[in-house]
Amino acid sequence: MTSKLGKGGGCPICGKPVSTEARPFCSPRCKTIDLGRWIDGDYRLPSEDEPDEAEIIDLANHLRSQE
């Protein structure tokens, strides 16, 4: 994973050079995409309290197959 920190990092959405008009994005379009992500809940923190259901089923099948 490459991460450019500091100046010249580019648009957080597409990585293109940032426009002064739409900072910190390259264009109003990317600004809207970012806003949409917030609304959709993409930035929600992953919950570690709830186990993955598929993982439990997989584990159960694995244990059953060993009997």
Ligand SMILES: [Zn+2]
């Ligand atoms: Zn962009």
